[in-house]
Amino acid sequence: MTLLKQLLILIFAGGGSLFVLLAAVGLLRMPDLFTRMHPSSKAATLGTVLILIGIALHFQDGAIAVRAVLICLFLFLTAPVASHIIARAGFLSGVPLAEDTAIDELSDRYDLQTHSLSCPPTEAEDE
């Protein structure tokens, strides 16, 4: 039992820290702001949640498990909101995209002055 518990802690804490490390590597290596937000918002959150599962297993105490679940819930609620709001601020302040970006649907349709979005060009207009 205790061996199984320690093995699970090993897997969760080790896996979580590897995910966080991978997120940091991604943050360093990705070409522009919007791709850098992928690792920092998803991989880092997953890694932290895995570590917190390891904590709940390690202490086996109700109060601590509740705290760990609370942090997990909070991270899951705030990480998408925070990354969305930063992406919005970055886009509005004109952060350049990576050179090999394939498609940028907002660039010629979003009015930076009025913050309104125009209709997509229809097939007929394209021709």
Next chain:
Amino acid sequence: MTAHISLFLEIVLGLLALAAVLGFVRLLRGPSLPDRVVAFDLLATVGVGISAVYAMAHDQPVFLDVAVVIALISFVGTVAFARYIEERLKG
């Protein structure tokens, strides 16, 4: 076996510290302000992880409260920075 676990947790702390160093490199290099804010957000997440693993390695559950506070503060900080970046455009 317990000795093995605590040794392993020290290694995990080392990995998280390496992640923090990489995050700091991005924080220093930028190049734009939103990039630095994203790096700051990642550093806060790494901080949550480090205080959680430290609580585990040294059997001090108090550090879990530190993790709660870091998670709360970092979100408010990110939102404030995003607001600042957007407002700066208008001024």
